[in-house]
Amino acid sequence: MAFPTERPRRLRDHPVLREMVAETRLGVMDLVMPLFVRDGGGQRRPIASMPGQWQHTLDTLADAARETAEAGVPAVLLFGIPDAKDAVATSGTDPDGIIPRAVRAVKAAVADLVVITDVCLCEYTDHGHCGVPVERGGRTVIDNDRTLELLARMAVAHAAAGADVVAPSDMMDGRVGAIRRALDAESFEHVPILSYAAKYASSFYGPFREAAESPPAFGDRRGYQMDMRNADEALREVRLDLEEGADIVMVKPALPYLDVVHRVKAAFGVPVAAYQVSGEYAMVKAAAREGWLDEPSAVVETLTAIRRAGADVVVTYFALEAARLLNGQKKRA
Ligand code: PBG
Numbered sequence: 596m597a598f599p600t601e602r603p604r605r606l607r608d609h610p611v612l613r614e615m616v617a618e619t620r621l622g623v624m625d626l627v628m629p630l631f632v633r634d635g636g637g638q639r640r641p642i643a644s645m646p647g648q649w650q651h652t653l654d655t656l657a658d659a660a661r662e663t664a665e666a667g668v669p670a671v672l673l674f675g676i677p678d679a680k681d682a683v684a685t686s687g688t689d690p691d692g693i694i695p696r697a698v699r700a701v702k703a704a705v706a707d708l709v710v711i712t713d714v715c716l717c718e719y720t721d722h723g724h725c726g727v728p729v730e731r732g733g734r735t736v737i738d739n740d741r742t743l744e745l746l747a748r749m750a751v752a753h754a755a756a757g758a759d760v761v762a763p764s765d766m767m768d769g770r771v772g773a774i775r776r777a778l779d780a781e782s783f784e785h786v787p788i789l790s791y792a793a794k795y796a797s798s799f800y801g802p803f804r805e806a807a808e809s810p811p812a813f814g815d816r817r818g819y820q821m822d823m824r825n826a827d828e829a830l831r832e833v834r835l836d837l838e839e840g841a842d843i844v845m846v847k848p849a850l851p852y853l854d855v856v857h858r859v860k861a862a863f864g865v866p867v868a869a870y871q872v873s874g875e876y877a878m879v880k881a882a883a884r885e886g887w888l889d890e891p892s893a894v895v896e897t898l899t900a901i902r903r904a905g906a907d908v909v910v911t912y913f914a915l916e917a918a919r920l921l922n923g924q925k926k927r928a
Pocket of ligand 1: 597713715716717718725764766799800801803804816871872873874918
């Protein structure tokens with residue numbers, strides 16, 4: 596069959612028919628909103644490189660969580676910015692640290708919001724790395740196995756405060772298994788792990804490092820985050836995390852790695868998340884601010900593309916904005 600018998604445009608001209616045959620749905624239920632919370636009171640602080648995003652205090656965090664839930668977004672992902680940082684992330688494993696207190700504040704403010712916590716050392720270390728540094732052969736490297744114990748303790752502290760899901764983002768080998776064992780030993784066997792399974796060393800994390808005050812003080816993260824040139828390796832990373840007990844696997848960043856999202860979904864058929872990271876957000880915001888892109892349609896297009904690639908869950912700083920757009924569309928229809 597070819598033209599003039601076959602005419603793909605037949606299904607495009609009528610707007611309702613076009614809706615009916617759409618292969619991909621983007622729904623509010625697919626979204627997760629990341630939120631930053633800092634120690635200390637006072638005003639929330641705007642994040643310059645991420646217009647519309649804030650470093651919250653515990654008070655404004657509760658308000659932001661309520662606003663997010665009211666828009667229908669089912670989940671938030673919390674990142675902590677502690678007052679005190681040291682070489683071994685002591686403030687990150689404190690059962691009364693910033694994230695445990697934030698989880699309790701959000702839970703007290705909004706009952707049915709899924710609270711996911713970022714589990715990683717970099718927000719809590721004075722050197723900004725996601726693990727414990729050691730000298731080896733004249734170089735400073737990150738000690739994998741010493742880091743595992745700290746990550747496990749952090750995950751337990753978050754679960755004990757009431758986190759619904761823990762999300763390790765450090766890329767140490769074996770951390771999903773270490774966290775799973777520690778959670779189970781403390782009777783948190785019901786708490787799922789969303790692992791950042793294929794997290795690439797990426798220039799698109801730039802604005803986040805300002806937001807979380809966590810740029811590495813020396814070197815970079817290429818000793819533990821994935822090389823952007825590798826996709827087969829992403830499948831190995833995902834397989835290992837699943838074998839160790841990951842419940843949802845995440846690919847990050849999203850848009851430059853849609854091929855990886857697609858391959859992971861096709862190969863494993865498990866729940867897949869994708870993280871539209873700070874730099875992806877900042878790009879759209881900056882271009883929209885200049886009048887070079889229409890922000891609402893760019894937001895919906897990027898999020899739909901991530902869903903089309905195979906992501907079930909999309910973590911995005913646009914979650915609240917997208918939810919409002921999608922809710923508005925529903926009313927009009
Ligand atoms: C690190 C972490 C990072 C992000 C989430 N968790 C930054 C990094 O690895 O440098 C990036 C998120 C974003 O850019 O939006 N624990």
